Amino acid sequence: MIQVQSLSHRFADGRIALDGVSFAVAAGERVALVGPNGAGKTTLFLRLCGVLGGPRGQATIAGLDPADPGQRRKMPETVGVVFQNPDDQLFSPSIFDDVAFGPLNLGHSPDEVRASVADALNAVGLPDHAERVPHRLSGGEKRRAAIATVLSMKPSVLLLDEPSMFLDPRGRRELIELVRNWTGTILLATHDLEMVLDLCPRVLVLDGGRLAADGPAESLLADATLMETHGLEVPGRLMRR
Amino acid sequence: MTLAYRDPSIPDSPPARWDPRWKLAALLVFAVAVAFLRSLPPLGVALGIAVCLLLIARVPIVIILARAGLLLLAVAPFVVVLPIFVENGWPIAVAIALRCLTIGLVSLFLLRTETVADTLAAARSLGVQGTLVMIAQLAYRYALTLFSEARRLRVAMLARGFRVRTTGHAYRSLGHAAGALLVSGGERAERVAAAMRARGFDGTPRALVPFRSRTVDALAFAGIVFVSATLLAWEFAP
Incomplete structure (x- = not known):
């Protein structure tokens, strides 16, 4: 589903954000992307969804190359990105408007838009929140609403960037349930390694723009040397074993 | 909309x-x-x-x-x-x-x-340019967020002993706080633009009336x- 081959990205100021990253994710797989701050996780997501440009042929999602202008237009139907801060994603005056934003951009009919919004809000457990104002929602509600904004576009791949940030334990648990019940492909960037253990059988470790490790979550996250080298910690659950 | x-x-x-x-x-x-x-x-x-x-x-x-x-x-x-x-x-x-x-x-x-949302939607259907309506919507939405951030910044300053006085230090501090809000607002604008593009926004505001x-x-x-x-x-x- 996701094919990344020697993907590199350099910012305008010369900083290298990604340096020859290669990996593949199968359809329906849930993979965690972990690494210290500044590792390049968000940049990778922005490249994968086509928001950041780059050379063609370095990545494909569902056969689409996000660097190809013609194919990039189809990316929003395929890839849903949930950004770190839900306030960046909920920019409309009401939750309904936010969730409808994507389907409207895809050119869906008004009836389809209404149906998509209702389905997405039901899926995240916010069926009665359509009329709410985004800035008045709790952190957990905002996060779920942000996920609804991409689910309404019915993507086959979800890119979740630090989804448990700002969440209290209840909100975090609800998020884990929500992600667990979604059947598509998921790439999850997070510092929350306990959540990784709950959700993702496979982990990619990214550090300094390079892929440092790729393997089963339990064995990689239990490797104290690997974790320490890349600014991470062995999750408490694995330490107690 | x-x-x-x-x-x-x-x-x-x-x-x-x-x-x-x-x-x-x-x-x-x-x-x-x-x-x-x-x-x-x-x-x-x-x-x-x-x-x-x-x-x-x-x-x-x-x-x-x-x-x-x-x-x-x-x-x-x-x-x-x-x-x-x-x-x-x-x-x-x-x-x-x-x-x-x-x-x-x-x-x-x-x-x-x-509601502001419906008023703006009405303005749009009365022929006001969609981009202007969208700018007004975003301004309304993020003005509230900016106020929240300004309140948090004020509390953080007060917690470190800051008091509004007619001194150079006070004016400088307020200037720094305003600058921080401006910079964070600019960065937020970039992130919001990325979030909009990721959901297929191509610069054409679309609305349901x-x-x-x-x-x-x-x-x-x-x-x-x-x-x-x-x-x-x-x-x-x-």
């Missing part, structure tokens, strides 16, 4: 059920007419009409008085200064105050009977236009 947004804080009333497009158009006509009035009697009647609209909309009198007080406070410098510098300036000053008060109360009527016109909406519009025309005729009739 809006299909179903209905703010529960807006009390149900006939004006709240008025199609926002007709309502916005009618209030614009009325406000423009008021802006052209110069004489005190028609201005007094216009103010009375604005207050009646607010009462029909079930806006509490306390809120009407509070907002009227704020409007008068804003216009007070002109009202006080004008008679001093202009001969026979009192009627002009009172006319300015009445105009500001009436237009301000008409705006309050709009805000208390319609949920409004349905009824005969009574058009009649209410015609009524306001008739009143506006009457006021102008009163003002300018020889």
Whole structure:
């Protein structure tokens, strides 16, 4: 589903954000992307969804190359990105408007838009929140609403960037349930390694723009040397074993 | 844009059920007419009409008085200064105050009977450029976020012993805080743009128009236009 081959990205100021990253994710797989701050996780997501440009042929999602202008237009139907801060994603005056934003951009009919919004809000457990104002929602509600904004576009791949940030334990648990019940492909960037253990059988470790490790979550996250080298910690659950 | 947004804080009333497009158009006509009035009697009647609209909309009198007080406070410098510098300036000053008060109360009527989202959607369907409407929407949405951030920043400053004083340090600190808000606002704008592009936004604002016109909406519009025309005729009739 996701094919990344020697993907590199350099910012305008010369900083290298990604340096020859290669990996593949199968359809329906849930993979965690972990690494210290500044590792390049968000940049990778922005490249994968086509928001950041780059050379063609370095990545494909569902056969689409996000660097190809013609194919990039189809990316929003395929890839849903949930950004770190839900306030960046909920920019409309009401939750309904936010969730409808994507389907409207895809050119869906008004009836389809209404149906998509209702389905997405039901899926995240916010069926009665359509009329709410985004800035008045709790952190957990905002996060779920942000996920609804991409689910309404019915993507086959979800890119979740630090989804448990700002969440209290209840909100975090609800998020884990929500992600667990979604059947598509998921790439999850997070510092929350306990959540990784709950959700993702496979982990990619990214550090300094390079892929440092790729393997089963339990064995990689239990490797104290690997974790320490890349600014991470062995999750408490694995330490107690 | 809006299909179903209905703010529960807006009390149900006939004006709240008025199609926002007709309502916005009618209030614009009325406000423009008021802006052209110069004489005190028609201005007094216009103010009375604005207050009646607010009462029909079930806006509490306390809120009407509070907002009227704020409007008068804003216009007070002109009202006080004008008679001093202009001969026979009192009627002009009172006319300015009445105009500001009436237009301000008409705006309050709009805000208390319609959500900002629906008002902006109505503006869009009345032909206001989609990009302008979207900018207004984003400004409204993120002004609230900016206020929250400013409040947090203020608490963080107070927690470290900052007090507003007339000292260089205080002014510098406030300048730094304002700068931090500006920079974070700029960065947020970039992130919001990325979030919009990731959901297929290509620079063309798209909207669903949920409004349905009824005969009574058009009649209410015609009524306001008739009143506006009457006021102008009163003002300018020889």
